[in-house]
Amino acid sequence: MDHNDTFRELMNKLRAPFPKEVQQPRSDGHGTYIPIAYYLERLNEAAGQHWSHERVGEPVFYDQDRLVHTVVKVTILGRSHHGEGFSKYQVDTSGKMINRHYAIRSATKDAIRDALTFFGMKQDSLSTDKRKEVNPKITKVDPQLNSERTCIKCNKELSIEEIENLLNLQIKFDYCTEHLPKHLRKKK
Amino acid sequence: MADINNIVLSGRLTADPELKYIDKGQSKVAVCRFFLATEDPYGKTSFIPIIVWRNYAEAVANYLTKGQEATVVGKIQSRQDKENNRTFIEIYANEVKYGPKVSAEQA
Ligand SMILES: [Zn+2]
Numbered sequence: 001m002d003h004n005d006t007f008r009e010l011m012n013k014l015r016a017p018f019p020k021e022v023q024q025p026r027s028d029g030h031g032t033y034i035p036i037a038y039y040l041e042r043l044n045e046a047a048g049q050h051w052s053h054e055r056v057g058e059p060v061f062y063d064q065d066r067l068v069h070t071v072v073k074v075t076i077l078g079r080s081h082h083g084e085g086f087s088k089y090q091v092d093t094s095g096k097m098i099n100r101h102y103a104i105r106s107a108t109k110d111a112i113r114d115a116l117t118f119f120g121m122k123q124d125s126l127s128t129d130k131r132k133e134v135n136p137k138i139t140k141v142d143p144q145l146n147s148e149r150t151c152i153k154c155n156k157e158l159s160i161e162e163i164e165n166l167l168n169l170q171i172k173f174d175y176c177t178e179h180l181p182k183h184l185r186k187k188k
Numbered sequence: 189m190a191d192i193n194n195i196v197l198s199g200r201l202t203a204d205p206e207l208k209y210i211d212k213g214q215s216k217v218a219v220c221r222f223f224l225a226t227e228d229p230y231g232k233t234s235f236i237p238i239i240v241w242r243n244y245a246e247a248v249a250n251y252l253t254k255g256q257e258a259t260v261v262g263k264i265q266s267r268q269d270k271e272n273n274r275t276f277i278e279i280y281a282n283e284v285k286y287g288p289k290v291s292a293e294q295a
Contacts, residue, residue, distance in 0.1 A: 094211075153209050153216060173207055181246045184250060
């Protein structure tokens with residue numbers, strides 16, 4: 001098998017649609033998204049040691065929108081694409097960003113996901129009916145709605161388990177396990 | 189003896205409540221803020237800012253949604269914004285009774 005065949009086979013694995021179960025509700029309540037963890041899992045399964053990423057330039061902070069923006073170059077078997085990523089962040093009372101490294105890491109992962117779409121990896125799963133629920137106006141203008149969900153108190157990126165837990169408890173604000181208020185932990 | 193400062197107010201939420209955490213010493217304190225649209229007998233609507241603190245803020249912010257009816261019991265307070273020297277009048281709620289939830293279409 002030559003190099004091109006390997007690349008083609010790898011891309012086929014990468015581009016296969018995601019199962020419906022991986023979809024998670026967005027934090028704004030409009031439709032669903034696929035958490036980055038599933039993209040990375042897929043990428044590692046398909047490409048293993050054949051992929052790498054590097055951040056291009058320094059992260060840019062948009063204070064007014066409380067967004068951090070990063071550019072990342074993803075290389076798979078010698079071919080590269082750039083991706084752009086965004087992440088929301090929280091500030092303390094003096095206006096200083098909380099846990100800067102969490103915010104940057106979250107934006108970097110979002111950029112990897114963006115780069116993967118240039119390799120032809122799909123943004124959505126098999127289900128097409130779900131997509132109708134997504135408000136097209138919102139998805140177009142607001143890149144942060146595609147970004148990872150982060151804790152309202154510490155900016156830490158939420159794991160899939162944490163998001164599912166919030167959903168089970170019907171909590172609409174994003175909390176990591178550590179910062180989830182005790183009095184909200186009991187389901188009503 | 190302290191002066192009287194009691195407020196009872198009912199109305200509808202104009203938007204989803206906002207929840208923020210502010211630094212108080214070493215810890216973070218939750219503050220929930222929302223506006224109640226309250227209508228007088230002549231049909232004039234006022235938009236009243238409501239503040240809820242601490243654990244109760246987290247619960248109220250989680251439960252209330254845009255368009256929902258709510259009754260608030262609390263006190264009225266003024267707050268000075270040091271930056272532009274403006275005064276804000278706000279209701280500090282110590283009790284919030286939730287009305288029925290509204291569906292997404294009605295909100
Ligand atoms: Zn947290």
